[in-house]
Amino acid sequence: MxxxxxxxxxxxxxxxxxxxxxxxxxxxxxxxxxxxxxxxxxxxxxxxxxxxxxxxxxxxxxxxxxxxxxxxxxxxxxxxxxxxxxxxxxxxxxxxxxxxxxxxxxxxxxxxxxxRLVQTNQVQRSLALRYGLATLLPETDGTPVHLIEVGASAGLNLGYDRYGYTVGAQRFGNPDSPVQLAAELLGDGPLPDLDTLPKVASVLGVDLNPIDIRDVEDRRWLEALIWPENHDQRRLFSAASELIAADAPPIRAGDAAVVLPELAASLPAGEPRVVYHSGTRMHVPAHHLDAFDAGIESLGADGPLWWLSLEDAPDPALPRSSDRFGAALNLRGPDGERRTLAVVDGHLRWVEPMPW
Structure with a gap:
C-alpha cells in the first residue's frame, strides 16, 4: 500500500x-x-x-x-x-x-x-481588522494610517467601517447598516473599544486577481465559495456586496512581493502604515513565502509598520479560558515584536481577547 x-x-x-x-x-x-x-x-x-x-x-x-x-x-x-x-x-x-x-x-x-483563485471574502473577518485597528490606536499617537489589505479579493473586509457589530453584549459600528455581524465573547480578557479607531489616510487592496463585485460572474464566484449549507453567510455576503458595490475601495492587481515594495516607495515618509491579511498566506506556494513576507516587510522601510494577520493556529501556551479550536489574530509592531491580540473562530463567530 x-x-x-x-x-x-x-x-x-x-x-x-x-x-x-x-x-x-x-x-x-x-x-x-x-x-x-x-x-x-x-x-x-x-x-x-x-x-x-x-x-x-x-x-x-x-x-x-x-x-x-x-x-x-x-x-x-x-x-x-x-x-x-x-x-x-x-x-x-x-x-x-x-x-x-x-x-x-x-x-x-x-x-x-x-x-480562478480561492478568494473567499468572509465578511465577518472585517471584525478582526476593526479589532486590530482599535488595539493599535494608542501606538499611532493619533496620526492617520495608510491601510493595505493583501488578498483583498473584492474588498469586502475594507468596508469594516460600514458595518454594525455585536460582540457579546456590546454593540459597535453602524447600527443601521444592512450588514450586522455578531460574535460570541469568550474569556475575561479586555475587549478594546471598537468604536475608537485611528483615522485613515488612504485605503488600498492588493490581490493577484481582483474581484469586481459589480460584475455578475465575479460575484457569483465569491458566492460559489460559500458552502451550500451556509445560508446565513450567503445573506451576509449579498448584503455586503450591495453595500460595497456602491463605493468599492481601490484594489491593485499583482503579486504582493512585487506590488508592496512599489507601494512602499510611494507612501509619504514617516507616516504609519497598517497591512492586514486573513486566510491569504495559506494559499501562497511554499517556495514563494519568503518573497511574500519580504514584500510586506518592505512597507516598513520608510515608516512605522503594523502587521496584522489572521492565518496561524494559536500558541498552545496562551492563557486561554477556552479549548475551542481557533485562529490567532496576531499583530507585529514597528519594534518587530509580535503578540496575539485574540483567539477567534476562523469565521469570527466567537472572539476570545488575550489579556495583554
Whole structure:
C-alpha cells in the first residue's frame, strides 16, 4: 500500500479529498469529497488549479459556480443553495450525479479551476481588522494610517467601517447598516473599544486577481465559495456586496512581493502604515513565502509598520479560558515584536481577547 501511494502522481490531491476535514459545516462536501478521492478522472480535473490553491476549495467552488448559473442537472437536487429540500448526499446517487455533472461540464469546470483563485471574502473577518485597528490606536499617537489589505479579493473586509457589530453584549459600528455581524465573547480578557479607531489616510487592496463585485460572474464566484449549507453567510455576503458595490475601495492587481515594495516607495515618509491579511498566506506556494513576507516587510522601510494577520493556529501556551479550536489574530509592531491580540473562530463567530 505504501509503495502504491508513493508511486501515485495524484497522491497529494487524493489525500486532500480523502481527509477533507476543513468542511466543518458542509456534510455535502465531506460526502462528495470521498467520491472525488476514489475517482481518478475527478482528481485529474481537481489538479488543474494553480500552485498553492487548496484543491478541495477550488474544485467545489467551480462545481458550485456552474450550478449557481442555473444549469439543469440532477446534481442540483443535493445542493441546499439550489433547492429547498435537498436530497441526502450519502449513497451512490450523489456520487453518480457528481461524475455525470463533471463529464457534462468539463470545459466550464476546467476554465474555472485553471483561472480562478480561492478568494473567499468572509465578511465577518472585517471584525478582526476593526479589532486590530482599535488595539493599535494608542501606538499611532493619533496620526492617520495608510491601510493595505493583501488578498483583498473584492474588498469586502475594507468596508469594516460600514458595518454594525455585536460582540457579546456590546454593540459597535453602524447600527443601521444592512450588514450586522455578531460574535460570541469568550474569556475575561479586555475587549478594546471598537468604536475608537485611528483615522485613515488612504485605503488600498492588493490581490493577484481582483474581484469586481459589480460584475455578475465575479460575484457569483465569491458566492460559489460559500458552502451550500451556509445560508446565513450567503445573506451576509449579498448584503455586503450591495453595500460595497456602491463605493468599492481601490484594489491593485499583482503579486504582493512585487506590488508592496512599489507601494512602499510611494507612501509619504514617516507616516504609519497598517497591512492586514486573513486566510491569504495559506494559499501562497511554499517556495514563494519568503518573497511574500519580504514584500510586506518592505512597507516598513520608510515608516512605522503594523502587521496584522489572521492565518496561524494559536500558541498552545496562551492563557486561554477556552479549548475551542481557533485562529490567532496576531499583530507585529514597528519594534518587530509580535503578540496575539485574540483567539477567534476562523469565521469570527466567537472572539476570545488575550489579556495583554
Amino acid at each position: 505504501t509503495d502504491k501511494i508513493a508511486n501515485d502522481p495524484r497522491a497529494s490531491i487524493r489525500n486532500a479529498f480523502a481527509d477533507a476535514r476543513e468542511f466543518t459545516t458542509s456534510p455535502l462536501y465531506r460526502s462528495l469529497a470521498r467520491v472525488v478521492a476514489e475517482d481518478d478522472a475527478l482528481l485529474d480535473l481537481a489538479a488543474r488549479g494553480r500552485a498553492g490553491q487548496y484543491p478541495t476549495f477550488l474544485f467545489f467552488g467551480a462545481v458550485h459556480h456552474v450550478l449557481l448559473s442555473g444549469v439543469d442537472h440532477p446534481l442540483a437536487a443535493f445542493f441546499p443553495s439550489r433547492v429547498a429540500d435537498p436530497a441526502p448526499a450519502e449513497g451512490q446517487a450523489a456520487g453518480a450525479a457528481l461524475r455525470s455533472f463533471c463529464a457534462a461540464y468539463e470545459w466550464e469546470l476546467t476554465s474555472l479551476i485553471s483561472s
